[in-house]
Amino acid sequence: MRIAVVLGSTRPGRRSEAVAQWVLKVANSRADATFDLIDLAEVDLPMLDEPMPAIVGQYQHEHTREWASRIASYDGFVFITPEYNHSFPAVLKNAIDYLYAEWNDKAAGFVGVGGSGGLRAVEQLRLVLAELKVATVRTQVAFGGGDLEGEPQHHDTLHVMLDELVAWASALRSIRAVAA
Template sequence: MMSKLKIAIVIGSTRPTRFGDLPAKWILDKANERAEIDAEIVDVRDFDLPLFDEIASNAWMPSANQNAVKWQNKISEFDGYIFITAEYNRSVTGALKNALDQAYINWNKKVFSAVGYGTVGGARAVEHLRNIGVELQMVPTRSAVHIGGADFAAVHPGFGGTKGISEIEGSIGNSAKDMLDQIIWWGNATKAARANDVVTAQAAE
């Protein structure tokens, strides 16, 4: 049996009043209930990333900014990612897009999915995120979690919501299960393939 998949729950909003902490903690618990997963929260806000200003992507040369390097090193620890994203003007947050742009090789050949939230469940942001992920040579899962509409209003304190996210699991629980099932399958598949790449490269030396 392969070792547990290390999965990062990436909080992609940096605003002091963000909502993202609540779904991040909820999906963290759901992920860690799975015997195959070892998940932890990775908060973009903790890394104080500049707007991308390197000469080139780290696909071509090492990054100069030490915060960017620290970020790259952190995300390299994981076999896959669940991005927690709001929808800003039909896309992901600027902070998450910048965090994605700050690395390249560190994302490659790994699985990812998302928990989106907003009036339409962050659906347009998540779909855009899938497109970005493909360019970063990641594997998107079919299923994601979308917290939207009346459910979003019920759990968002800023809209007067008083419910915990566990209280709306009737709406989103099946999506979370499907997403985690797919992360485990694709996570193990890509992990095995990356390990095989290392063996092949060593044999060719």
């Protein structure tokens, strides 16, 4: 089971980077999956430049084919998203919009960061991922401020979210096998 922790911000001085490192530290203490960081600041995709819609799957650019291969290799995702103006960052939307089938029939969990714990950003991200046939788990971690290393309730909530995520990602493997 492979899960990507997607750091959905590229803003200099981003608080979400410390949160992503904490999530990886906690997640990598588990034995039920392997967890890798995908930092969108390092992926460096240009603004969507594919001439065909992603649902067609005819990628013209090498950066898109590399991104598709990378995303296709995962069973699920933990999206770390800050909340910018009641939504998630454009860089995350751009990275999602590049692909279609590579997201299908996989699971996702969320860690929100922001004044309201990133709740509105996660709500909107759930809508976008539903269109891509991504099953999202109910439990989410919300960092409103303070300790970015996670307080006890954050640890407990993260473990519950990861339990749900691994269970859903595992169950969806059979659906992906039939679709293939």
